[in-house]
Structures are given as C-alpha cells and as structure tokens.
Amino acid sequence: MITFDISHMLAALSSVLDMVEKDLLGATSNHSKRVAYLCAKMGKSLSFSDEQLTALVCCAVMHDSALTEYLYDEQLRADIKYSGPMDCRPHCLAGERNISVIPLDPIAKNAVLYHHEEANGRGAFGKTAAETPIAAQLIHFGDQIDVQFVLSEMTEEKEAEIEAYLKNNVGVLFAPDVIALFRRAVTKEELYALDDEQINGRLFSQLNPLR
Numbered sequence: 001m002i003t004f005d006i007s008h009m010l011a012a013l014s015s016v017l018d019m020v021e022k023d024l025l026g027a028t029s030n031h032s033k034r035v036a037y038l039c040a041k042m043g044k045s046l047s048f049s050d051e052q053l054t055a056l057v058c059c060a061v062m063h064d065s066a067l068t069e070y071l072y073d074e075q076l077r078a079d080i081k082y083s084g085p086m087d088c089r090p091h092c093l094a095g096e097r098n099i100s101v102i103p104l105d106p107i108a109k110n111a112v113l114y115h116h117e118e119a120n121g122r123g124a125f126g127k128t129a130a131e132t133p134i135a136a137q138l139i140h141f142g143d144q145i146d147v148q149f150v151l152s153e154m155t156e157e158k159e160a161e162i163e164a165y166l167k168n169n170v171g172v173l174f175a176p177d178v179i180a181l182f183r184r185a186v187t188k189e190e191l192y193a194l195d196d197e198q199i200n201g202r203l204f205s206q207l208n209p210l211r
C-alpha cells in the first residue's frame with residue numbers, strides 16, 4: 001500500500017506561497033501557515049476525517065494563491081476606480097480555480113471562493129453564514145484574526161483585544177458557533193506558539209499521512 005505524506009507537499013507549497021505573499025502582498029511571514037493551523041485545530045474539534053482535515057489545510061494554505069489577481073485588486077484596481085474597500089471577488093474566483101485542480105475531499109468545494117464572506121451577508125459575494133460552507137468560514141476566521149492581530153507575536157494586551165474583537169463580531173463577521181469553536185479548539189498556550197520558529201512543527205503535526 002502506498003502512503004503519501006501530504007505534510008511534505010504542503011510544507012513546500014506553503015513556504016513558497018508565504019514567501020511570495022510576504023514580498024509581493026506585504027503579508028506577515030508564515031501567514032497562510034497560521035491560518036491553516038487554526039483551521040486544523042478547529043477542524044479536529046469538529047471531528048473531521050483525515051481526508052477532510054487535509055482538504056481544509058490545503059485550502060487554507062492556498063486561500064490567497066491567486067497572487068496576480070490579489071495584487072491587481074489591492075494595488076491597481078483600487079487606485080484606478082475608487083478608494084473604498086478592495087473587491088475581493090476576483091482573487092476568490094481565481095483561487096477557487098487554482099485549488100479545484102487538486103483532488104480533495106468535497107469539503108474543499110467553494111472553501112476558497114467564499115473565504116471573504118461575512119456572517120451578516122456583507123462580504124465579497126453577499127453570502128450569510130448559513131449560506132457559506134464551514135471550511136470557508138474557518139478560513140475566513142483564521143485569516144481575519146491573523147491579519148488584524150499578527151498572531152506570530154502574541155502579547156497579553158493583544159489577547160484582550162482579540163477577545164473584544166470577537167465579542168464585537170458575533171454574528172457580524174463570524175457565526176457564533178465559529179467563535180465558540182475557536183474558543184474550545186485553540187488553547188491559550190497554542191495561541192502563543194504561532195511564531196515563525198514553531199509554526200511549521202505545530203501545523204504539520206496536525207496531519208496524518210494519507211493512504
């Protein structure tokens with residue numbers, strides 16, 4: 001029987017994407033790995049199978065893989081047309097096309113497409129939490145808290161700010177059950193262990209080899 005250790009493939013892919021996203025988009029180092037780690041913890045808490053967990057982590061690693069569309073949306077289109085929030089739809093659509101070529105568990109379907117939806121329906125495509133696949137909601141959650149708070153450098157002050165942010169966004173950015181899931185799935189110790197030195201080991205220890 002052939003055993004394929006998906007961790008090695010994802011480690012290489014996420015390292016390349018994180019480096020390019022850092023240089024091109026100004027993302028913090030290892031951003032996609034931290035998003036993927038938070039997703040893995042929450043997926044495990046939901047008793048996802050190994051295949052589901054791998055699909056979720058793969059989508060999380062690749063959530064902003066549509067680099068050229070992202071760059072265009074963020075830096076060019078916004079300058080040319082208007083000064084409001086960036087239109088996330090092109091990089092969501094292109095990212096979904098990227099991930100769809102990888103054979104993954106069906107839980108991956110539309111996970112990248114809808115990673116900028118907000119629970120109240122005011123996100124990129126106007127989907128409410130009830131209309132958004134769970135994998136997309138988890139990626140959105142991990143993405144937003146890492147972008148807002150840079151989880152690689154946790155402090156007690158930041159911890160309090162995250163708590164206030166979550167309270168303010170129940171049913172706004174995030175569904176109440178996603179916030180509750182994060183609280184029970186990710187311990188304080190784990191939240192303080194997302195720095196660049198620890199994130200690789202932490203993330204890839206979550207995945208079992210696929211057969």
Ligand SMILES: [Fe+2]
Nearest residue numbers: 063064115116
């Ligand atoms: Fe995005």
Ligand SMILES: [Fe+2]
Nearest residue numbers: 031063064143
């Ligand atoms: Fe992101």
